[in-house]
Amino acid sequence: MKLSFRVNSKIEVLDVEPLTPLIEVLRDRLALIGAHQGCTGDNCGACTVLVNDVPVYACQVPVCQVDDAEVRTVEGLTADAERLAPLQEALAKAGATGCGFCTPGMLMIGLALRQRQPRPGPEELRELLSGNLCRCTGYEAIVQAMLEVME
Amino acid sequence: MSTAGVVLRARKMSTVQAERGVTPPIDARDKVLGKAAYVDDVAVDGLQHAVVLRSPYARAKILGVSLDMEADWEGITVVTAADIPGENAVCIGESRDWPLLASKGVRHEGEAVVVLCAPTLRAARAALKRIEVRYEPLEPLLDPRKSEDNSVQIFGQDNVFARTTIERGGPRGSGRWIECEWQVGAQDPVPLETHGVIAKPEKDGSLTLFGTMSRPEWVQQTLREALKLSTVTVIQSVIGGGRSCRAEVPVQLAAHAALCAIRIGKPVKLQLSRTEQLRYTAKRHPLQVTLRTQVDEVGRLHRVEARLLLDGGAYATSSAQALETAILHALGPYHCDSVYVHGVVVATNRPPNAALAEFDIAAMHFCIERQMDQIANSRTLNPVAVRKVNVLRGGDSLHTGDVLRWAVGVEVVETAERLAKAPLVAVRRPGPAKSLPGQGVGLSLCCLQPQGGGAVSVELRGEKIRLLVPYVDAGEGHPTRFAVLVSRALKVPISSVVVRPMDTSRIQPSMASPPEIQLALGRVVQRLVKIVAQEVGSRSSDFARLLKKRTSTKRIRVEEPILPREGLSVAFHAAIVDLLVDPDTGEVTLRRIVTTSAGRRPVHARMSQIELEGAVGRAIGSALSEKLEVGPQGAWRVSGMGGIPKAGAMPELVTEFILAPDTLGPAEPEDGVGGAVLGAIAQAIEQATGAVMRAVPMHPEQVLKALP
Numbered sequence: 001m002k003l004s005f006r007v008n009s010k011i012e013v014l015d016v017e018p019l020t021p022l023i024e025v026l027r028d029r030l031a032l033i034g035a036h037q038g039c040t041g042d043n044c045g046a047c048t049v050l051v052n053d054v055p056v057y058a059c060q061v062p063v064c065q066v067d068d069a070e071v072r073t074v075e076g077l078t079a080d081a082e083r084l085a086p087l088q089e090a091l092a093k094a095g096a097t098g099c100g101f102c103t104p105g106m107l108m109i110g111l112a113l114r115q116r117q118p119r120p121g122p123e124e125l126r127e128l129l130s131g132n133l134c135r136c137t138g139y140e141a142i143v144q145a146m147l148e149v150m151e
Numbered sequence: 152m153s154t155a156g157v158v159l160r161a162r163k164m165s166t167v168q169a170e171r172g173v174t175p176p177i178d179a180r181d182k183v184l185g186k187a188a189y190v191d192d193v194a195v196d197g198l199q200h201a202v203v204l205r206s207p208y209a210r211a212k213i214l215g216v217s218l219d220m221e222a223d224w225e226g227i228t229v230v231t232a233a234d235i236p237g238e239n240a241v242c243i244g245e246s247r248d249w250p251l252l253a254s255k256g257v258r259h260e261g262e263a264v265v266v267l268c269a270p271t272l273r274a275a276r277a278a279l280k281r282i283e284v285r286y287e288p289l290e291p292l293l294d295p296r297k298s299e300d301n302s303v304q305i306f307g308q309d310n311v312f313a314r315t316t317i318e319r320g321g322p323r324g325s326g327r328w329i330e331c332e333w334q335v336g337a338q339d340p341v342p343l344e345t346h347g348v349i350a351k352p353e354k355d356g357s358l359t360l361f362g363t364m365s366r367p368e369w370v371q372q373t374l375r376e377a378l379k380l381s382t383v384t385v386i387q388s389v390i391g392g393g394r395s396c397r398a399e400v401p402v403q404l405a406a407h408a409a410l411c412a413i414r415i416g417k418p419v420k421l422q423l424s425r426t427e428q429l430r431y432t433a434k435r436h437p438l439q440v441t442l443r444t445q446v447d448e449v450g451r452l453h454r455v456e457a458r459l460l461l462d463g464g465a466y467a468t469s470s471a472q473a474l475e476t477a478i479l480h481a482l483g484p485y486h487c488d489s490v491y492v493h494g495v496v497v498a499t500n501r502p503p504n505a506a507l508a509e510f511d512i513a514a515m516h517f518c519i520e521r522q523m524d525q526i527a528n529s530r531t532l533n534p535v536a537v538r539k540v541n542v543l544r545g546g547d548s549l550h551t552g553d554v555l556r557w558a559v560g561v562e563v564v565e566t567a568e569r570l571a572k573a574p575l576v577a578v579r580r581p582g583p584a585k586s587l588p589g590q591g592v593g594l595s596l597c598c599l600q601p602q603g604g605g606a607v608s609v610e611l612r613g614e615k616i617r618l619l620v621p622y623v624d625a626g627e628g629h630p631t632r633f634a635v636l637v638s639r640a641l642k643v644p645i646s647s648v649v650v651r652p653m654d655t656s657r658i659q660p661s662m663a664s665p666p667e668i669q670l671a672l673g674r675v676v677q678r679l680v681k682i683v684a685q686e687v688g689s690r691s692s693d694f695a696r697l698l699k700k701r702t703s704t705k706r707i708r709v710e711e712p713i714l715p716r717e718g719l720s721v722a723f724h725a726a727i728v729d730l731l732v733d734p735d736t737g738e739v740t741l742r743r744i745v746t747t748s749a750g751r752r753p754v755h756a757r758m759s760q761i762e763l764e765g766a767v768g769r770a771i772g773s774a775l776s777e778k779l780e781v782g783p784q785g786a787w788r789v790s791g792m793g794g795i796p797k798a799g800a801m802p803e804l805v806t807e808f809i810l811a812p813d814t815l816g817p818a819e820p821e822d823g824v825g826g827a828v829l830g831a832i833a834q835a836i837e838q839a840t841g842a843v844m845r846a847v848p849m850h851p852e853q854v855l856k857a858l859p
Contacts, residue, residue, distance in 0.1 A: 027192075031194070032185075033188075033191075033192040034184070034186070035185070036189065036191075036343070036344065037191070038343045038344065038391075038425070039425045039791075040424070040425055041425060043791050043792055073185070074183075074184070074185035075184075075185050078184070081184055081186075084180070084183060084184070089183075091179070091183050092175045092176075092179035092183045094175075094757075095176050095757050095761055097176055097178070097179045097182040097183065097626075098628075098765065099342075099343065099344070099390060099391045099626025100178065100181075100626060101342075101344045101391030101392060101626075102343055103182045103183055103185075104185045123579065126798045126799045126801065127799040129797075129798035130797035130798050130799040130800070131797075132798070133343065133792060133797070134343075134765075134768075134795070134798075135341060135343055135392045135393070135765065136392055136626050136627075136761075136765045137761050137764060138764030138765045138766075138801060138804060139764075139798040139801050140801070140804055141761045143798065
């Protein structure tokens with residue numbers, strides 16, 4: 001099946017099996033390795049990307065569902081690796097990365113929440129991050145870093 | 152909400168407010184850009200994909216392996232035990248009982264029988280279904296108590312992998328005896344990234360392995376003995392968490408990938424699926440403890456008798472080490488001169504468990520902390536007072552004979568009590584209206600044996616300083632701490648310090664602990680300064696000035712051995728947990744956890760605080776949300792990754808560090824906090840409801856069952 005969608009503002013046209021999980025297409029066909037496969041079971045959130053600004057688990061979305069859509073991954077957060085996006089800067093400065101495996105997913109859910117109006121307060125933010133697991137930090141550093149950017 | 156920063160309190164109570172985010176982790180940039188290279192992120196030309204055929208039975212004879220000859224096997228390579236040229240054994244220290252691939256029989260569900268590789272993962276998985284292994288199932292032994300009884304023999308003469316007894320002082324005549332049984336279930340380390348390895352044959356006949364391996368020397372030894380490979384280079388990838396669980400299982404995976412790679416002369420990747428990782432990889436040894444304590448009217452321990460039973464699973468692997476850790480922490484942070492401790496690790500037909508220090512220490516503390524609570528109950532004493540009466544003091548000796556040169560158990564618990572007096576954040580975790588509030592306290596002591604071994608090197612290349620350090624990082628941030636230490640010592644920007652990942656072609660593996668490595672780095676840096684000073688003919692010790700004078704571009708490399716620290720490295724912790732229990736559902740809502748931790752002065756206080764908060768989170772996960780159930784053939788049936796609590800389940804965290812005199816060998820302040828948290832959660836549930844929690848985990852159904 002021929003699909004066309006935008007990834008990080010770039011149009012991609014691919015011939016791909018329609019039920020292939022989006023994460024596999026991003027990683028194996030487009031070499032966008034930032035989103036990770038942690039659980040392949042709707043569980044850990046390490047594969048979180050935005051589809052039309054909505055956060056999704058890329059391991060659970062068949063690629064046919066993003067036909068004509070806009071997909072945003074961690075690689076699209078900044079065009080210039082020398083200048084990190086505010087959320088990236090905040091997580092890095094706060095030391096909130098740990099092993100880093102959840103970080104791209106955390107950044108994408110953080111971006112979606114930052115774009116929301118009204119922006120979530122601390123308690124709501126913790127609840128909204130509950131679909132993204134972090135083993136290393138106990139979340140507090142991540143939450144505080146995100147709140148700084150959201151304020 | 153956490154405290155505004157980490158307050159470092161020296162013993163004399165002078166305070167230092169640590170800046171937040173002073174130095175970002177040296178690998179943070181790559182991680183926030185999505186550029187960090189985990190195993191599955193690395194593109195290799197001609198890469199083949201391996202998968203493993205695993206036993207569906209806990210115990211069975213293997214009658215034969217056959218391929219479906221009607222299937223297309225072109226491009227697919229199948230490897231069995233018969234293809235192993237040397238000893239069919241995974242080398243875990245001295246242990247050699249775990250085969251790379253089962254040959255005559257299997258001893259646990261999920262045991263590897265066949266490994267195959269194909270050009271794509273999909274083709275490899277499809278081919279797996281065309282292999283038939285014929286088994287003759289045998290009755291499995293899944294209960295460690297039955298294994299201890301030796302009614303069915305599955306290992307050696309007595310099913311015992313390891314046994315230790317310590318006895319000090321004789322039985323005492325006076326005091327009341329209190330006997331209790333405690334159980335701590337298995338715990339999955341739940342790394343977010345599953346184990347993975349790429350094996351790449353080189354043109355010179357050597358083999359390079361890249362992946363999530365924290366014990367490269369075991370990989371090298373295994374491939375030397377099993378594959379007769381003399382030159383094996385192990386390079387660590389960026390690792391997605393769970394350093395301690397990257398020791399045993401990845402050795403076997405590395406050997407599987409290597410078997411395929413050597414056979415076909417192409418690079419081969421083997422990465423576990425999440426299901427394989429959850430069901431079949433090593434967990435913390437399930438632990439059963441019988442504790443008999445004799446105490447006087449103030450709850451002082453006169454005699455402690457502890458019997459520990461650990462379920463080692465099907466193969467010994469690192470069980471002896473897990474037992475050693477449990478025995479060392481058998482009395483937790485408490486002192487008693489009259490002690491009998493007996494521990495045994497037995498074989499069962501379950502997937503092999505492994506030594507996971509953080510979790511092993513926490514498990515033993517749950518038991519001793521629960522015992523202290525029952526001592527308090529039996530004498531109607533204040534549980535905090537009972538702890539203060541018994542907690543170790545400087546100069547006390549442990550039951551192992553090790554003498555503690557410093558101890559601040561009373562101080563950590565009093566500091567935690569002071570912090571816990573602050574009002575709870577009202578909006579946080581309100582819980583159901585009828586919930587019952589409870590507050591519990593727990594203490595823990597983390598003891599780390601001196602290790603040493605290997606060496607650190609520092610290389611001066613132009614203005615860059617490169618560190619070669621025998622440490623495999625999985626996200627704990629020690630490379631950043633090493634870099635911070637060196638940049639401070641030399642007064643150079645941290646951007647000029649580079650820490651190489653583990654690579655056995657450049658760095659000799661070692662088990663040295665981070666504090667031991669830090670001490671060696673301190674020495675090697677001093678030598679570097681002297682060498683540069685000599686080269687430029689100066690007596691200055693100002694490294695920046697010396698570098699400016701230096702005209703030579705010659706590379707300087709200085710090496711320094713890592714010496715074992717004298718005596719144990721220790722850290723003390725207290726945790727105070729505030730929670731709510733719904734008496735109708737048994738659901739526990741954590742509201743706040745206060746921890747005070749005494750250890751060495753952190754090189755990077757913020758990083759230590761985050762590490763500590765992560766350890767608290769893992770303790771919460773194992774206490775309240777992890778669900779590991781045993782399938783009919785003994786492997787784990789795990790729904791989800793409950794060992795990691797969700798962000799919304801985390802309580803308010805308050806953290807404080809107390810500095811110990813660094814010359815007396817303290818551990819990192821974050822080491823071993825989990826035991827205090829486990830104990831405090833159990834006591835708080837008991838305070839709230841009267842339910843005596845006798846086992847971990849403490850799910851709602853267990854709380855309801857324990858209600859009086």
